Amino acid sequence: xxxxxxxxxxxxxxxxxxxxxxxxxxxxxxxxxxxxxxxxxxxxxxxxxxxxxxxxxxxxxxxxxxxxxxxxxxxxxxxxxxxxxxxxxxxxxxxxxxxxxxxxxxxxxxxxxxxxxxxxxxxxxxxxxxxxxxxxxxxxxxxxxxxxxxxxxxxxxxxxxxxxxxxxxxxxxxxxxxxxxxxxx
Numbered sequence: 347x348x349x350x351x352x353x354x355x356x357x358x359x360x361x362x363x364x365x366x367x368x369x370x371x372x373x374x375x376x377x378x379x380x381x382x383x384x385x386x387x388x389x390x391x392x393x394x395x396x397x398x399x400x401x402x403x404x405x406x407x408x409x410x411x412x413x414x415x416x417x418x419x420x421x422x423x424x425x426x427x428x429x430x431x432x433x434x435x436x437x438x439x440x441x442x443x444x445x446x447x448x449x450x451x452x453x454x455x456x457x458x459x460x461x462x463x464x465x466x467x468x469x470x471x472x473x474x475x476x477x478x479x480x481x482x483x484x485x486x487x488x489x490x491x492x493x494x495x496x497x498x499x500x501x502x503x504x505x506x507x508x509x510x511x512x513x514x515x516x517x518x519x520x521x522x523x524x525x526x527x528x529x530x531x
Contacts, residue, residue: 352525355444369450373415374406374516375423376453376523377434378479381460385476386520389426390510392472402512404453404519405429405471415439415452427474428465434458441522445515446500453519477507483524488517 377387391401405423409415416439420431434456443451464474481487487505491513503521504513512520 368448369444370448371409371415371452372407372449373409373418373422373452373454374404374519375419375429375434376404376440376455376519377423377429377458378437378455379460379462379476380457384479386479386482387427387429387458387464387474387476388510388512388516389466389471390473390475392468392470394469401514401516402510403516406451408449416454419452419454419456426467426471428467429458429462433462440519440526443515443519443522451515451519453523455523475510477510477512481507482512482520483527485524488521488524 379385379387387405388402389405391403405426406419407422409418410421413421416436420434423429423434424431435458437455437457440453440455443453445451466472466474482505488503489505490501491504492501502514503517504511505517505520506512
């Protein structure tokens with residue numbers, strides 16, 4: 347039996363000292379394209395946003411009152427990249443991830459048609475691109491990095507795809523998804 351690797355719970359240095367209830371609930375959509383070599387649709391945020399400017403991310407955001415993770419992920423994907431909720435076949439939810447910015451993020455995995463016509467919201471998304479799923483899940487592409495932030499050393503993963511740096515919470519959720527899929531094999 348293969349040894350299981352734990353999933354990443356969050357990017358805080360000490361998750362135990364932060365109450366789960368103090369975190370804001372959020373959700374992202376992990377849109378996987380339905381093709382022979384599936385890909386994952388990602389966005390690059392505009393440089394003008396207050397938070398996470400220029401970063402690569404899944405479409406997503408904060409849950410509205412009364413909304414669950416699936417509804418929020420679908421709403422945000424429609425707002426950010428014009429992905430119609432009816433075009434997404436929900437597979438399920440992945441491991442939640444807690445961010446240093448105070449969010450508990452639930453990744454929602456969904457399958458979308460290949461070559462779907464997407465239109466980025468000019469206010470939030472600079473570009474939309476697709477990365478092969480097998481590339482994202484290959485542990486050889488998961489590089490652990492370190493930096494100092496707010497006086498503490500922070501560890502995070504990054505994945506380089508062409509000229510795109512996928513890092514932080516987005517990379518951690520990809521690493522978690524890969525670990526979960528590896529356990530099921």
